[in-house]
Every structure is written in C-alpha cells, then in structure tokens.
Amino acid sequence: MNITLIEPFFTGSHAAWATAYAHYSEHNIDILSLSGNYWKWRMHGGAVTLAKKYLESGAMPDMLLVSDMLDLTTFLALTRHKTSVIPVAIYFHESQICYPWLPTDRDIIQKRDQHYGFINYSSALVADAVLFNSQYHYTSFFDELPRFLKQFPDNNELGTVETIRVKSRVLPLGVDFQKFQNPELQQKRKEHRDHAPLILWNHRWEYDKNPDEFFQALFVLNEQGLDFRVAILGESFSQNSPIFETARMKLGNKVVHYGYAEDFLEYAQWLHRADIVPVTSHHDFFGASLVEALYCGCYPILPKRLTYPELVPYEEYPELFYDDFQELVEKLAWSLQEIETIQQHNFRHCIEQYSWQNMAPEYDMVLSAV
Numbered sequence: 001m002n003i004t005l006i007e008p009f010f011t012g013s014h015a016a017w018a019t020a021y022a023h024y025s026e027h028n029i030d031i032l033s034l035s036g037n038y039w040k041w042r043m044h045g046g047a048v049t050l051a052k053k054y055l056e057s058g059a060m061p062d063m064l065l066v067s068d069m070l071d072l073t074t075f076l077a078l079t080r081h082k083t084s085v086i087p088v089a090i091y092f093h094e095s096q097i098c099y100p101w102l103p104t105d106r107d108i109i110q111k112r113d114q115h116y117g118f119i120n121y122s123s124a125l126v127a128d129a130v131l132f133n134s135q136y137h138y139t140s141f142f143d144e145l146p147r148f149l150k151q152f153p154d155n156n157e158l159g160t161v162e163t164i165r166v167k168s169r170v171l172p173l174g175v176d177f178q179k180f181q182n183p184e185l186q187q188k189r190k191e192h193r194d195h196a197p198l199i200l201w202n203h204r205w206e207y208d209k210n211p212d213e214f215f216q217a218l219f220v221l222n223e224q225g226l227d228f229r230v231a232i233l234g235e236s237f238s239q240n241s242p243i244f245e246t247a248r249m250k251l252g253n254k255v256v257h258y259g260y261a262e263d264f265l266e267y268a269q270w271l272h273r274a275d276i277v278p279v280t281s282h283h284d285f286f287g288a289s290l291v292e293a294l295y296c297g298c299y300p301i302l303p304k305r306l307t308y309p310e311l312v313p314y315e316e317y318p319e320l321f322y323d324d325f326q327e328l329v330e331k332l333a334w335s336l337q338e339i340e341t342i343q344q345h346n347f348r349h350c351i352e353q354y355s356w357q358n359m360a361p362e363y364d365m366v367l368s369a370v
Contacts, residue, residue: 001027004061008046009069011036012235013288014093020176024360043119047071051078064088068095072123087370089129094285095120098144117148125160129370130168136307137285138170171366173286174359177295180268196227197339200274200298202289205236205244213280213325215247220329222251226336231257231270271296276335287311291351299342301331312350
C-alpha cells in the first residue's frame with residue numbers, strides 16, 4: 001500500500017515517529033512535511049502550504065496518514081478533486097482540547113486559545129480513522145470534548161462526540177530502541193558506577209513538564225547534603241522557565257550537563273550513564289522521553305497520574321509512584337541513599353512492547369483496515 005504521511009511540525013518526537021514508521025513499515029510511505037517551527041502557525045496555515053505541495057507532487061496514494069498538527073478540513077477542501085476518494089487516518093500525538101496552556105500565553109489572554117482545539121475536533125470529525133498514542137490520551141480527549149463543545153452558544157453538536165468515538169482507537173507510539181543498543185553506549189553505565197548518582201532531566205524545557213517541581217526537589221536534596229549529579233538535557237525554546245538558570249547556579253558543579261544534545265550519540269550516552277529519572281510533568285500524552293530512559297536502564301520516580309501508570313504498571317510497582325511533592329522528595333532521597341539497590345532494577349520489560357519492530361506490523365494492519 002502507498003501512504004502519504006503528512007506532518008506539518010516535522011521535529012522532535014513527531015519527526016522521529018514519521019521517519020521510523022516509514023523505515024519499519026511494510027507499506028511504501030512518502031513523508032510530506034514542514035519544518036518544526038511556529039506550531040500555532042502550522043495549525044493555522046500549514047494545511048494551505050501542504051495542500052499546494054501535495055498537488056504539485058502528483059501523488060495518488062492509497063491513503064493519507066496525518067498528524068494532529070494538520071487542519072485536515074482545510075487540506076481536504078483544497079485538494080478535494082484528488083483526495084475525495086482517499087481514506088484518511090489522523091494520529092493524535094497531543095490534542096489542544098486537553099493540553100495545559102501556559103496562563104500567560106497571549107492566546108489565553110486574548111481568548112483565542114479555543115481555536116486550536118476546534119481544529120483538532122473538526123479534523124477528527126472528517127477523518128475516517130482517529131488514532132491516539134495512549135489510553136490516557138483517548139480517555140482524556142473524550143472526557144473533555146463534550147465540555148469543550150458546550151462552551152459555544154448554540155448548535156453544540158454533542159452527537160458528534162460518539163461519531164468520532166466509534167472510529168477511534170489507541171495505537172501507541174513506536175520507539176526506535178535499536179539506536180540505543182550500541183554496546184559502547186551500554187558500557188557507559190558501568191564506567192560511571194564509581195561516581196555520585198546521576199539524576200536525569202530529558203524532557204522539553206516547557207511549562208507542561210513542570211520543571212519547577214523537579215528542581216525544587218533537587219534543591220531540597222542539596223540542602224540535606226545528599227550527594228548526586230544532574231544531567232539537564234531536552235529541547236529548549238524561546239520562552240524557557242527561569243528555573244533552569246536558577247538550578248544551574250544553585251546546584252553548581254552538580255550540573256554535569258546543561259542544554260540540548262545536538263548529537264544523538266551524546267544524548268544516548270547520557271541516558272545510559274543516568275541512574276534515576278524523576279518525572280514531574282503536568283501533562284504527557286505518551287511519555288517518549290521516559291520510555292527511552294527506561295530502556296537505557298534508569299530507575300523511574302513517577303507521579304500517580306497521566307500516562308505513567310499505563311507505561312509502568314502501577315499494580316506491579318506502586319513503590320515507584322508518588323502523590324505529592326513531599327513524597328517525591330522522600331523517594332528521591334531514598335533512591336540516592338540506596339543507589340546500589342536501585343541499580344539492580346531494570347524496567348525495560350515494561351516498555352519493550354513499544355519497539356517499532358512490534359508496533360510497525362500493528363500500524364500496518366490498522367491502516368490496511370482503514
């Protein structure tokens with residue numbers, strides 16, 4: 001089958017998902033994309049540019065697979081003479097209907113933020129299949145969608161919630177673990193066992209990842225005189241929280257890496273070196289950065305919310321989860337004091353199911369059915 005995969009925001013996890021699926025799939029997949037900049041403008045205007053590029057390409061695929069960053073209604077309207085008979089599946093990495101906005105965002109202040117959620121809603125409505133990257137994402141979307149529609153003055157069309165639901169399913173994100181299997185990388189963990197325990201931050205430097213709580217916990221550990229190091233990785237953007245620079249100054253030489261790792265090998269080395277990955281996120285629809293850290297041998301300390309009890313089964317490992325800030329600090333302190341014990345644990349078995357070797361055949365089957 002020939003598939004055109006359309007991604008308006010081709011960077012980070014979106015780009016990794018598209019390129020890895022194209023690599024591992026039995027189908028022929030052609031990627032049509034725009035650069036991963038200006039996400040709001042991509043949701044507003046990306047469909048116009050991508051429709052133009054699609055028509056210029058002369059492609060006539062068997063189906064379209066698009067991401068949630070595409071205004072699918074606009075794209076299909078502009079290409080209707082070529083796409084009206086082509087089935088379309090939309091993949092939700094995230095959804096603006098249930099995404100936690102930064103309170104100071106100018107679209108919140110000017111009451112324009114609901115438009116992005118409406119693009120997600122109308123795109124799901126017009127698609128033939130709607131795919132969510134986790135059960136948590138699926139559930140939160142359908143919990144929130146009726147409330148989202150009820151805010152409008154009339155003609156709320158609440159019946160469309162069920163219209164979308166019956167063509168929706170969970171299809172977890174695939175992760176390319178092969179990149180982390182270099183024996184030289186795995187040796188890095190052994191080489192660093194004689195150093196202070198290494199705590200890892202490998203998420204985006206954004207509000208929804210809750211960096212304030214992460215670093216406040218480290219400040220407490222530092223005041224308690226506990227010995228540790230911290231590697232601060234992840235992609236940073238123009239409006240970073242000031243807590244990152246504060247942490248760099250307050251933790252001093254405990255910070256052994258600070259900033260985005262431009263080279264994948266460097267990123268992978270830090271994951272293999274790290275001992276503990278505490279997560280404090282307000283929101284995470286799947287958790288690719290956590291999954292990568294678990295694959296590389298990190299010990300997780302997780303909030304009892306979002307997608308995390310799905311990734312690491314809470315019923316089997318309740319000791320890994322915390323309810324509040326005090327419990328986060330306590331579990332972090334214990335892990336530092338019992339570092340030799342936690343280094344014997346490995347949670348790779350919890351997330352190996354998400355390897356592209358497993359997920360690509362499932363994607364192929366689902367899309368063939370569409």
